[in-house]
Amino acid sequence: MRDALLIIRKDLLTEFRKKESLVSMVFFGFLLLVILNIAIGIGREVDGEIAAGILWVSIIFSAVLGLGRVLSQEKENRCIDGLLLSPVESEQIYTAKTAVNFIFMVIAEAVIIPVFFVFYGDRFARHLPMLIVVVLFVNLGFSTVGTLFSAITAGTRRNEVLLPLLLFPVITPLIALAVKVTGSVFEEIPYREYSSWLYIIVSFGFIFSGVSYLLFEYVIKEG
């Protein structure tokens, strides 16, 4: 875990110095909220399910922007080789990169969600504690799978195009469940009616954490 923490610290230092990923993630998420607000009709009240869809489109699309950067920055000067040549296990690199993606998502969401409440009605803000729980579990699933796929595409020339093409088919069930659960939270549906969906989101995160953790070494190293 010590090595993973060192890599996380290095990545956060680099990002806070350059602010490349976070600024683009937040700005893109904000832009999507504005565009969708105009499309729906400014000031028009939306129901819980539509609001949930808008929120998750903004979060997921902005998160994909950051996802590509976290591993592609290691390709500059072949820094990834520097990591792989050190006595650090590949699994530690995966854990670090997943954690960095998770942290970037949380930071971007800390801006996107309040902006969402401003645009689409502060009545949804009443459900913030449960929304945070859902968001954190979806972040887990997204960052675990996303880190694996960004490692697959980081070595390709068109990685920014290839990443969403490969990633979205895999995470579509996660996004659909996220919308469903968040919609239920916004609609004040009793917890027992949507709890099974939330459990699937949690399972998705943990299953893909395990699978990606095991596969990462084969993905990051040349054959």
Added chain:
Amino acid sequence: MGSSGFLRIKGLRKGYDGIEALRGIDLSLQKGEFLSLFGPNGAGKTTLIRIISTLLKPGSGSVRVMDFDIEEHAEEFRAQLGVISHQSFLYNDLSARENLEFYAALYRVNDPVGKTGELLRLVGLHDREDSQVSGFSRGMQQRLSIARALINDPSLLLLDEPYTGLDEHASILLSGHLRQLHSRQRTIVMVTHDLKRGLESATKVGILSKGRLVYLKERSEVDTDEFEHVYLRYLKGAPVE
């Protein structure tokens, strides 16, 4: 360590997309030997370095260092390994000191701050320690890359075209560091096109051509002019008697 060698490579083969980059390499080096390996482009030199450094898996054959298989004991082996390539492995957005301290921490170096300062002085970058690497010239980056490779005081140093892009001053500096390491019984394998630099410190010289180690001799047995003639023939692809 067994008497059979510090680094032992047996029957090493590697293919990519139907092309055999390495076609059965056998090589043995004793501790403290310095091998300079020459060869035309596409001879398999970089592939060999990448396999020894565990960045690439061999197709078949084995690589053993200090009597253990590098695939089975990869982490322990890498803790003893230093690699200098034409790529610096340095983070552009970190300063020289931050880069070295990061690698020192990964290698669990005792007193990483002290070691970093010592190496920055060694490569003459102590006055630029807080500057970001993105502002460094190619020669400065390569000097810092040398410091990075020495951060763990490696027993085995692999160099892949380390003189590429270096000015004369930086080349002399690198040659000096290599001589110093060699005098401290470090085992060194360097692949290069630079005949002069490659021959000056080596204890063994070899030529890799079309994936085969076609020439391997003790440096003391090699006449420089004759070697140059043999090497040029391999570069031209002509058969050598």
